Amino acid sequence: MLAIGGFFDIWKREVHDYVWVIFGSAGAMLLLFEPFQMTALYSTLFALIIAPVAIIIWRMGLFGGADAFALIALAIIAPQITFSENMVTPFTTLSxxxxxxxxxxxxxxxxxxISELRGxxxxxxxxxxxxxxILASVLGYRSKNPKYGFLIEKTEGSVKKIVLSFHHVDNEKFSQKSNTWVTPGIPYLLMIAGGFLIQLVYGDVILVGISNWF
Known part of the structure; x- marks a missing residue:
């Protein structure tokens, strides 16, 4: 599911809802074949605590609807699954x-x-x-032909200014201007896929870090 969603997110920056509907429905149907159905159901319902959080983050524009639906579908298909002995929570993939x-x-x-070293x-x-x-150099870069980036500069008279403002993922269009400063529109599904893989093999990075610290 994440591979298919990630592919379309990179290619078109858009993932159709049927991806999440199909895989989420398949995950729900698999509950019927669980040997301990009530335990599996409780685990799934607990994992779905992520759903309202994901929807709120989506509506705030911090990531897209596909990212929210991916987290919800994951909660149904593989609620808090890990192959490690470390603790995980409904929020582990997201964190x-x-x-x-x-x-x-x-x-x-x-x-x-590298651009500066090239002169x-x-x-x-x-x-x-x-x-x-320095902040602009962390959040973005000067692109000759930006394809999937949000504009972070403006012109005031003959002077250019860096504009570091919030970009709503679903509402703001990518910049079509050449040779301009942009912050890249990252396919967040790749981060979610990576976060899920880390959950499988390691668990919750933040929780493990906190437990080791204390």
């Missing part, structure tokens, strides 16, 4: 995915450092503070 979101930020930083003036025409330039 693991949030940690993986650090990777695109590191990619932005590396990309901008490119990535902030040409900008009048901004050093701190804001």
């Amino acid at each position: 693991n995915a949030a940690i993986l979101f650090i990777i695109p930020l590191l990619v932005n930083v590396i990309r901008n450092i 490119e003036n990535i902030f040409e025409g900008f009048e901004e503070s050093t701190s804001k330039k």
Whole structure:
């Protein structure tokens, strides 16, 4: 399910709802074949605590509807499943995915450092503070031909400014402007898939970290 959804999310940045309906329905039907049906049902209902949280995050625009439905379908198909001995919760896949979101930020930083080492003036025409330039270098990059990115610059007269504002995933269009600063529209389904794989083999990264710390 996550492989199919991730493929369409990368290719078209859109995943049809039938993917989640089909797999979620299949997961619900599998409950009929569970040897301990009531235990499995309670486990599934507990895992579905993620549903209202995912929907709220979606409506806030922090990720898309496909991401919310993927988390809900996962709760039905594989409620809190892990092959490790570490603890997991209904929110483990989501929290693991949030940690993986650090990777695109590191990619932005590396990309901008490489551009600077090549002698490119990535902030040409900008009048901004050093701190804001550093923040922009973490959250985005200067793209010659952005395809899936949200604009984070504006022009005031002859001066360019960095605009670090919230971008609603479902409502805001990708930038079509060339040679401009953008923050990449990350296919969050990839993070969810990664977070789920980490849950399977390791458990909850945050919970394990907290337990080891204390």
